[in-house]
Amino acid sequence: MKIFGKDKSEEKKLDSVAIIMDGNGRWAKARGLDRTMGHKAGAKIVQGILEHLRDLGIHHVTLYAFSTENWKRPKREVDMLMELFYQYLDTVVLKIVKEDESFCMRIIGDKQRLSEKLRNKCIEIEELSAGRPFICNLALNYGGRDDIVNAANSAINDGHTELTEEILSRYIYTSSSPDPDLVIRTGGDFRISNFLLWQIAYSEFIVLDTLWPDLTNEDIDRCIEHFYKRNRRFGGLDPEETNKA
Ligand code: FPP
DSSP states (O other), X not given: OEETTEEHHHHTOOOEEEEEOOOHHHHHHXXXXXXXXXXXXXXXXXXXXXXXXXXXXXXXXXXXXEETXXXXXXXXXXXXXXXXXXXXXXXXXXXXXXXXXXXXXXXXXXXXXXOHHHHHHHXXXXXXXXXXXXXXXXXXEEOHHHXXXXXXXXXXXXXXXXXXXXXXXXXXXXXXXXXXXEEEEOSSOOOOTTSSTTTTTTOEEEEOSSOGGGOOHHHHHHHHHHHHHSOOOTTSOOHHHHHHO
């Protein structure tokens, strides 16, 4: 059965997943620990989840690590997070990109507000891993509204006088990845928190009560099972309905 030039299996393809990693603070509080310990625990599970998604045949994963609004948190927590991101990139990610030629990391968001040390590490990782087939977009100082405004300004600076969806899509931070098929949010809150506003127009959304540091591969499997049960119509009708009309 064809719909908009795609057959049913293609319509259901799951190749791009985005994750809002929420709940680190509550995970720490429940254990009588400082919030920063929750972020450390959260960092420990990132690699395993990425590897699991890749083993499932997914090629694009976008992780929300720090938003343009997260600077409002206490300075101590922000400083700790920035150091954690630096250490993570400098140790775990650098090792992966050196050993695994399929892994590409792109850091999406406005790098200008990051420290020079962190910005340079982001650029080093991006340069080392460019052009590889499994892409992890790590959102650092990322805002969906900022992404759209930045894309529009970049397009205008390149001489475009009238924007189209196709042109703008070429300038957004995730231009190397298809729009997410599935967005997963841990931590139980039903909101999008300024994440990928342009890209999620037709993404499926799953919210898990599980706090990010507790997330397991089995939770991911259950999300994917749910995804395949969803009826994605992209604003159209089911093929049977279209044929009847
Ligand atoms: C939201 O939880 C989480 C963050 C703002 C930071 C995300 C960071 C990590 C998952 C760990 C580090 C990641 C990498 C890639 C090294 P929250 O603090 O808002 O939790 P809460 O809602 O329970 O307070």
